[in-house]
Amino acid sequence: MTNPIIKLENISFAYPGATEKILDSLSLEVYHGDRIGMMAPNGSGKTTLFHTIMGLCRPDSGTIEIFGSPVSTEQEFQAVRSRIGLMFQDADDQLFCPTVVDDVAFGPLNLGLSADEARDRAREVLATLGIADLENAITHRLSGGQKRLVALASVLAMEPSVLLLDEPTAGLDNGVKEKLVKILNHLDISYVVISHEFNFLTAITDRVFSMESGKILSDDEVRIHQHEHMHKLGNHPHKHV
Amino acid sequence: MISEALAQGDSMIHRLDPCVRVVCAFGVSFALALSEQFGVLGLYLVFALVLVALASLGAGPVLKRLKPVLLFVLMIWVILPFTHEGEPLLRLGPLTMTRPGVELCLRITIKSVSILMVFIALLATMTVATLGQALHRLRVPDKLVFLLLMTYRYIAVIQEEYQRLLRAARFRGFVPGTNLHSYRTYAYLAGMLFVRASLRAQRVHNAMLCRGFNGTFRSLDSPLSNRLNPVFMTGVSALTLVLVVTELLWK
Amino acid sequence: MHISEGVLSGPVMMAGAALAVAGTAVGLKKIDYDRIVHVAILSSAFFVASLIHVNLGPSSVHLILNGVVGLLLGWAAFPAIVVALFLQAVFFQYGGITALGVNAVIMALPAVICYYLFSPFLNKGKKTVFAASFLAGAGSVFFSCLVLGFALYLTEKSFFEVSLLVVTANLPVMIIEGIVTGFCVTFFHKVYPEILPRPRGRSNP
Numbered sequence: 001m002t003n004p005i006i007k008l009e010n011i012s013f014a015y016p017g018a019t020e021k022i023l024d025s026l027s028l029e030v031y032h033g034d035r036i037g038m039m040a041p042n043g044s045g046k047t048t049l050f051h052t053i054m055g056l057c058r059p060d061s062g063t064i065e066i067f068g069s070p071v072s073t074e075q076e077f078q079a080v081r082s083r084i085g086l087m088f089q090d091a092d093d094q095l096f097c098p099t100v101v102d103d104v105a106f107g108p109l110n111l112g113l114s115a116d117e118a119r120d121r122a123r124e125v126l127a128t129l130g131i132a133d134l135e136n137a138i139t140h141r142l143s144g145g146q147k148r149l150v151a152l153a154s155v156l157a158m159e160p161s162v163l164l165l166d167e168p169t170a171g172l173d174n175g176v177k178e179k180l181v182k183i184l185n186h187l188d189i190s191y192v193v194i195s196h197e198f199n200f201l202t203a204i205t206d207r208v209f210s211m212e213s214g215k216i217l218s219d220d221e222v223r224i225h226q227h228e229h230m231h232k233l234g235n236h237p238h239k240h241v
Numbered sequence: 242m243i244s245e246a247l248a249q250g251d252s253m254i255h256r257l258d259p260c261v262r263v264v265c266a267f268g269v270s271f272a273l274a275l276s277e278q279f280g281v282l283g284l285y286l287v288f289a290l291v292l293v294a295l296a297s298l299g300a301g302p303v304l305k306r307l308k309p310v311l312l313f314v315l316m317i318w319v320i321l322p323f324t325h326e327g328e329p330l331l332r333l334g335p336l337t338m339t340r341p342g343v344e345l346c347l348r349i350t351i352k353s354v355s356i357l358m359v360f361i362a363l364l365a366t367m368t369v370a371t372l373g374q375a376l377h378r379l380r381v382p383d384k385l386v387f388l389l390l391m392t393y394r395y396i397a398v399i400q401e402e403y404q405r406l407l408r409a410a411r412f413r414g415f416v417p418g419t420n421l422h423s424y425r426t427y428a429y430l431a432g433m434l435f436v437r438a439s440l441r442a443q444r445v446h447n448a449m450l451c452r453g454f455n456g457t458f459r460s461l462d463s464p465l466s467n468r469l470n471p472v473f474m475t476g477v478s479a480l481t482l483v484l485v486v487t488e489l490l491w492k
Numbered sequence: 493m494h495i496s497e498g499v500l501s502g503p504v505m506m507a508g509a510a511l512a513v514a515g516t517a518v519g520l521k522k523i524d525y526d527r528i529v530h531v532a533i534l535s536s537a538f539f540v541a542s543l544i545h546v547n548l549g550p551s552s553v554h555l556i557l558n559g560v561v562g563l564l565l566g567w568a569a570f571p572a573i574v575v576a577l578f579l580q581a582v583f584f585q586y587g588g589i590t591a592l593g594v595n596a597v598i599m600a601l602p603a604v605i606c607y608y609l610f611s612p613f614l615n616k617g618k619k620t621v622f623a624a625s626f627l628a629g630a631g632s633v634f635f636s637c638l639v640l641g642f643a644l645y646l647t648e649k650s651f652f653e654v655s656l657l658v659v660t661a662n663l664p665v666m667i668i669e670g671i672v673t674g675f676c677v678t679f680f681h682k683v684y685p686e687i688l689p690r691p692r693g694r695s696n697p
């Protein structure tokens with residue numbers, strides 16, 4: 001087996017000033033080719049976990065290895081950040097440039113591409129996602145669904161090795177959701193996706209994890225229902241004992 | 242609420258390079274503001290009207306934009322001619338209109354309306370996104386351009402948050418009035434806007450870090466080449482120069 | 493509160509522009525790259541908040557809140573306010589280019605002054621905080637009126653009456669701004685004290 005792309009070991013984290021540990025001796029490994037879903041209640045720390053992987057929240061203890069090397073300082077995180085594509089829970093946080101093309105090109109420009117190359121890259125990604133016509137649209141005038149797709153484009157334009165998607169389907173209608181499923185299934189890239197929608201997760205992932213009291217419950221502990229049936233809580237991951 | 246409707250057109254002005262428009266708007270506005278002679282001011286007024294016509298904006302939207310300044314002009318016509326000292330021009334009962342007062346009002350009227358028309362014709366005809374790019378190419382400091390674009394970007398988001406907060410307050414029976422309770426409620430609403438703005442700023446900053454931001458702003462430059470650019474630039478500069486010289490010789 | 497285009501004399505206009513450029517430059521220098529997003533989005537909040545109308549008897553006045561921005565941002569309030577005023581000019585044509593400098597000084601200079609006068613009291617008890625921010629809110633409007641009146645007076649001696657009128661007409665606004673700023677800052681204290689400037693010496697404004 002190859003080395004994991006992302007490896008968290010015994011990570012504990014509490015927000016400054018708070019006593020409650022949001023992450024508590026959490027461990028997680030993501031390998032090349034993994035397509036992982038995350039489904040856990042509100043406030044269980046999913047977003048915090050993603051932010052810890054990106055170095056936006058610094059753990060109180062534990063080690064993080066990205067692409068095989070340990071990362072703990074801002075410099076080290078800076079070096080790996082652009083290779084992990086984090087899509088934020090609120091697209092308005094992520095799309096901070098005035099126009100769509102500016103936004104999608106922001107990452108590539110920071111990677112050192114020339115203006116022309118960055119513009120080409122942006123156009124290419126927008127076309128792949130089928131939203132080439134939004135190129136010159138003003139970001140804050142987009143609909144919720146369009147914002148999500150542009151946010152995904154802005155992440156993909158960095159050509160990351162792994163994607164972290166934080167509730168990409170929240171507030172989307174079924175049409176856009178299906179589009180997203182198609183896009184993700186055609187991407188040749190590893191990803192971890194947080195979602196509260198079981199059907200969406202099963203359509204795009206191979207494994208679904210959950211979180212509980214600051215730890216990850218992997219599918220050994222959680223039997224996800226791949227079969228359809230009716231029973232209470234049937235659309236939540238749960239153990240069959 | 243913030244509309245950039247005027248930026249949508251496709252007139253000759255709209256097709257000009259934004260940098261050319263910014264430079265012309267600055268040049269003409271300042272030259273205009275510094276002029277005093279009525280003859281020259283009249284010519285500037287015509288000049289401004291021509292620019293508005295070239296931008297083919299239609300009288301309605303332009304008048305709507307001019308409403309604040311027209312109200313202001315109305316106000317000064319009611320006050321200044323009567324309070325300014327000098328040679329009397331007209332007696333209206335106990336009030337005396339003075340010649341310098343009337344001249345001052347006329348001057349302010351022409352200047353303010355013309356300056357705003359120049360602004361509308363040349364600057365309001367581009368989106369803030371384009372304007373920011375133009376300022377960047379004109380060597381305005383990166384930080385300031387970034388500040389402008391970022392502020393612009395989040396106005397709509399925060400405006401929406403405000404509407405939601407206000408609606409929630411109304412649903413819970415808030416009826417604004419002239420009393421301490423209302424002022425406190427508005428203070429909390431405004432305070433909430435600042436708090437959310439600050440929290441959002443942290444997330445946006447994080448999002449920038451995630452996409453490789455390291456303190457240098459890079460941007461896509463897209464100069465519009467247009468044969469009209471040099472023509473327009475030369476034309477406007479020449480006209481302004483003639484008006485400035487006329488103004489100076491007049492004295 | 494602003495001066496319309498075409499009113500000011502050349503020297504006053506130019507002096508205003510020069511002061512505004514200087515203030516903006518100082519402010520920008522004080523903003524490092526970790527803070528710039530914060531300044532920008534607070535400036536958006538300032539823009540939106542200044543569109544809030546509150547009742548005043550049968551009519552209404554809009555909030556100004558340059559005092560709040562000053563307390564939150566210190567020198568950085570200068571460019572933040574300049575940018576917001578510029579955007580107001582772009583969207584609503586409240587002003588054009590040539591009066592922008594003077595108007596920026598009218599709004600931003602009092603904000604910075606109030607930061608220096610009143611922010612030292614913001615980590616005290618609840619009553620002190622309310623009093624200090626009341627004074628910051630009312631004071632910044634008062635200073636704004638003074639600067640505005642002064643600019644008019646320098647332009648035309650006969651504007652003296654107008655200047656007096658501006659100050660008196662804005663007396664109720666000062667009180668409202670004081671109250672709103674007072675409650676606003678005590679609100680910060682309660683829900684999100686991190687937004688307030690840390691005691692000076694440990695961080696630069």
Ligand SMILES: Nc1ncnc2c1ncn2[C@@H]1O[C@H](COP(=O)(O)OP(=O)(O)OP(=O)(O)O)[C@@H](O)[C@H]1O
Pocket residue numbers: 015016018022040041042043044045046047048049089
């Ligand atoms: N900046 C912060 N400061 C303090 N506490 C925070 C902060 N952000 C989140 N928390 C707390 O940490 C916990 C986990 O938050 P997190 O956003 O990671 O949850 P989540 O699983 O992503 O929830 P959701 O499904 O609602 O997005 C919550 O209890 C939240 O209140």
Ligand SMILES: [Mg+2]
Pocket residue numbers: 046047048089166
């Ligand atoms: Mg979350």
